[in-house]
Amino acid sequence: MKNFDIARHFGNQRGRRAAAFATAGVLAAGALLAVPAAAQAETIDWAPADPSDSAVSLLATPTTTDVVVSARIAYQRAPIVDVDNPAYLEGVTFELFEPAGNAPGAATGYTCEIPAGALDCTISIPDTAPGGANAGDRFYVVMTSAGDNATPITELRTGTSSEPFTRRSYPGLTAPAVGGQTLAFPSQGTGEQLNSLVTAATLDNPTLDPSCVTSERLSLATQLDLSGSIDEQQRTQYREALEALVVSLEGEAVDLTVSTFGSSSPVAGRAGGPFALDTDAGLDAALDAIDSYVRPVSGATQQTNWDLALRKVADYSTTFDALLVVTDGAPNYVSNSAGTGGQEVFGSRVTIASLEQAVFSANAVKAEGTRILAMGVGTGVDGRLADNLAAISGPIEGSDYFQGAWSTLAADLQAAVSPLVCVSPVTATTYVTDVSGENPVATDGFTVGAATSAVSAGTATVTGDNPQVTGADGNPTGTADWAVSFSDADATATLTVTQEARAGLTLTGSSFTVTHADSTTTTGTGGSPLVIPGLTRGDRVAVSFTNAPAVDAATFRVRSVVEGSAADAVPDSTTFSVTYTVNGVAAATPLTVRADGTIVDAPVFEVGDVVVLTQGAQPAISGVEWGPVPPAQTITLTDAAQLVTFVNTATAVGPTPTPTPTSTTLPTPSPSPTSGMLPATGSEATAWPFLGGAAALLLGAAVFMVSRRRAARHS
Template sequence: MESESPDSPVPSDQDPSDTEMESESPDSPVPTDIAQQVPEITTEELAEVGIAPASVPVAPAGSVVISVRVGGDRAADTGTQAVNMNNAQATGVAGVTLYLGAPGRKYSADDGTVTDAIFTPFPYSWAKCVSDADGDCNFIVPVKAAGTTPAVDESGMVVNRKPWVGMSPSAQPAITTPGWHMPATSVFSNNVNVSTPIAAASFTYLFQVNTVVVAGSTYKSLDNTFPFLKDGNGDATNFDPLMPYATQPGTTVSGGRFMVVRDNPSLKYTPNCALKVAVVLDLSSSMAPGEVTQAKAAIDGMVNNLTGKNTQLGVFSFNRVSPAVQANGSYATNYPGPYSVTTPAQAATFKNLYSTWTAPLSATANYNASTNWDHALTTVANSGVTYDVVVLITDGAPTTLTANPVGTWGLALSGYLPNTRALEAGVFSANLVKSKGTRIVPFYVDDLTASNAAVKFSVTNNIRNVSGPTQNSDFYNVSDFSGLSTYLNNFAQTCAFSTLNAQINVNKRIQDADGSNERVASGWVLGAATTATAGTVTTTPTATTQVTPASGKVTWTAAFGTSASRASVAISETQQPGYEFVSGSCTITPVSGAVRTVPISGAAGVTLTGIAPQDTVDCTFVNKPPTPAKINVTKRIQDTDGTNERVASGWTLGAATTATTGTVTASPTATTQVTPATGKVTWTAAFGTPASRASVAISETQQAGWVFVSGTCTITPVTGSPRTVTLPNAAGATLTAIAPGDTVDCIFVNKPAAPVTGSVLWEKVNGSKHLAGSSWKLTGPGASGTVRTIDDCTNAPCSGPDTDSRAGYFDVTGLTQGSYTLVEVKAPAGYVLDTTPHSFTIGTTPPAVLNWDLGPIQNEQQLVPGIPLTGGIGRDHLLIAGGGFLLAALALAAVFWRRARNTSGLGRRSPQD
């Protein structure tokens, strides 16, 4: 590790605005899976889906544009030193999904297991973008006035926010362009030799828009004047507090290109190890003279084990530049070759090429002590030789980048501490090497087992970013240089450059209960137990099970003893409670010949046979929680006569769910619901395991004035025949053995109870004489009720409302409950019309009664005047008034008489009364 400058100044303060952002979280909850999947597409299809070169857009009114360039393969540096400092030139990468969000720290165990969230994307449409063919990812962000709450939501963010740009580990895939993957989460950790290491020093790779945004502006990560993780080119007060090396100015400065990592190319088996191999040796001054001697001896051992084979070798050195500056200030010489080592003489000649190499004795003004992965790997890529594999031997993390002009000096940004720009440039150069089909296999030499766990995780992730994700295949960790010989000897003896290895990948994916939203899953135990069936095989790791990380994938390497060796591999998963197996399959891709696919029928998995060197095995298990049962209860009503059946709102229906086996959770938790306009209410029952079962008590609350007609429940299982249960009444029934995935459809049918009606009797009389020929108007129930015209029926059978055929007798039946008014509208011939209203109420609650008898209603015979009404106005009025008083008195007497009869409980008269 590079720690040659212990006296480097350490600032004691931090930028308050950055510190605030460090603990910031989104203003609204973020779903577990906040990112939508981007359909996988090929490079040729990118333009068809809108990923094409485009100018950075102009910020619309009330918005800002944040433009981030995604960097891929290293390109030649151009321009001045300042440009090189800010931008390690790299080609753009299309199809990369980035997000704006809030940062967070995380600590990871030695094995790289993530224990805390490291980046929380904002779950808003403006916070996501996909890079175009130039590699530009352009966010168009609405901005709001300072002090607006919430500070961040779908409508935008406040102007005093400084958002971060990152990738979402939960978004699958994050990169749709084939051959690329996300960088490992940790960039740097505290130097092993620093006296006070940072305990939780593993951090995600993020860009921060390190300034307050202004509406109408465009911010580009490539602008030298705009700080994306930049600290003012040495300004110790403006650094990123999330980066663990922020105690030294310059360490957190990004080059302005968001790095992504090329997949490490696989190597095909070649007889007699006929490969071109480049050895790249770190000669930074952290390498003690004895360690340099041990490293060269380890390379000698590797060459000895390759002697007699068809391997061709090249050898390169580096510290601040490549070739490296040596102890005497001279430059070593790189030997790209390639040199054959088929004979012992050829091997001796090759070993002599690097035999005198030394590391610088100490730091100098030209930073000879620093570590420049960028220039070392670029030198290999530009050597004119296309190698099959690069063996990178290093004890440090990158502290320096570029060389301008090439071979004269490297640019050290922060003394001798690792820094963001140096890593980015190193990754871009590694991508350039890989773009030629060259596999990079680093051997990182340091005793990390005794170090801070976060240091180990961070260092190995830096190595992953220039090679690949799998330890002991893509990269190796060696505790000290004395042990390097063993690694390189084994590497050469088994020709592990081209590998007699098979790679076994097992992927875990889960779905929502309805089978949607398929995604990778961490925390699942997957298995691959490898057994040799011919020759020998050794697997790495040796454990037959692994727990899936955030990527959802675990990998084993099966190293075969010879090209004729074969193995079987038992693939399995450990089923988690609350999940059920959905599907699975394994694809075996050989070096040559047909690809074969083997289905997986359950969590117990499958045993794959005939696995050979260079085979790639990709297996996937898909699980989901048991499908909830769905319980629908519908309310339907009919008219009184059983017709016009329809749904009904406002009825209370019940479904009380109880677990009978395992666990079950009903949603909503209330056991009753009131029907909406659709007449249907629904519950879901989520089961703890596929074997869980439940009972459901179905019921309804009967409404007054209604009667139960019928009820049924149909239970439809995922497989098998439906079954029907009869609901005998409103109390319903209890349905048993309800299982995951069942659909329960219940219906209650009601109709109004048969109406209770009443009647009214009255008689039309003059004294004791019954009078025929009167007509009446009956209004009700209520003043706006039906108006019936009732004529006196005098001949049977009666066809009108009056059912009594006797003259002067009236009997009207079938009156629904309510108030009525009866008025005579036509008097019998020769009699005076009685316009007095007669009111009564049909009902069961006194003073209302069902059957009324209004009794005799008198009519007075018209009088023939004995004295003509010619006595003058005053006399005529007296006569008329006198008659009026008499009639009123008779009418009042009749009312009292009728009330007396009703009160006394007189019933309906028969026609003979």
């Protein structure tokens, strides 16, 4: 396995920086380099150069140690090499902190600031001569300010792509302070601490006015993670969530470009667009693209390459208003030197370098005015693992980066994108409790609708099927969803959501939670219709309707059992279909029962309803002969659930019995002639043919028996 060549790719800026250390004399060979966290120091021989090339201070005195901290915000390694760009660095400050376990503790007051046009600054540590207060001490370097245009990165997470659980204080820990020495920071680490030899910072995420403010089309790009950690069920949820996002933008002035990433980007040419989502053709093309792009990838397992995914967007022929990055882990690959594919840094592990290179590429995207929305989904990016997402987007959860689960990805994606297009996503979920009103369960089959009124300015239009049936058309269990599209950025509206009554159930209450763009919430309760006032663009609405069995509700239960000599030959998994009518009206969905007698609960109806149940024909099973199909059964529902049992008889089918062969009486042989008498003419010749005929008869019987057994085996 070929590892990333750090020296070849990052070593050129070290040479430039090294040359700047020499002033009136040349540093002694073996000057120590600072190493992030616990990595080992290394020795480098520096060459003399003009000190005006750098902001490095003069050589440390015998009682001090200088730490020269290099930083980059604008940085490009591939395909164009531009690693010494000082853009955005003016005013970036660093300070040394005392260690407190594996993290920075108390501030020391030892600081530096990068001046205009420089790439680094120098922190001087006093009292580092033998016996001095700081002799041999190590310090955490902390970026205390990233200047006017960026945000410091204080922590990153390394490990595996799907489990990046190792916390790294960033940029790390210096080497021991020794009087008279100058330390370059950061220097190269090992393993997961391999780095870019410069300290990164997160360029500020551009602000973006929504389309209803600008009255312009929104250019939206997506980069979709197709790494091998996504399983088949997650892939289905992925596809459905992306398709739901596209449908929620139907009719909006959005041009959608879709691309993918794994070890490289795009993956196997899976990229397309732009698709105009306010046209039928564009909407259909976008849905078709998503369906084909998210399918499994053949060949080698796909890794996670944020660097190239972001760099491809930065290098695209046109710029975008926003970029949505969807990922389930952390990056363990970086772009190759040509910018045409990906390569590992340290095996399949997530490293500081693979994260830093992603930050630099994200900064290039943001420098073009493109806002990045980083959506993390699954266990690889939840909780504190958001540090990596924030590093490529920005520090604000719910605005720069988002975290969710595969099961909620549809709502999470809509929440991330809807503020850009003056859309408010609405989700309604219908629940049914037990008879005591406890244990609510999301339940399909309820008809729900949404409408707007009291719109303060412009229009507020409900998009999506209206009304809908919860759980239908690919919606998660018990849910329906819409979007309210505002034509005026400052408009408010009243939203009304209804649930139609359902036989045998009583609506016991409803509630709503509105999550605003600033993450504050508004809640309320009611019935049906449920009225939600003051809705604005970017709000996210979650509605719940709770139902319970009515007082006069009734139901029944059904099972099938198998008896008879061949009952054991019928697999427990064998199923029978039971259709039924209620007061003469056929149920839309039959009940499926198993041969092992498992009881199946029917839907809820009302006391007094007459139910006729009919079991369908039994399935053919080798070696089993079924008795008649059990007769239909009629019951009248009461307040107690009745159990209906269908009894099926299974009889063993044996092989056809072998017929008994007919016995043959042989003639009595002639007595042997007595001594001295001639034998009868031909007596010895006639005995052997007779015995041969008997043998042939016995052989024929044996062949007949074998044939019967073969026939029985293959019947």
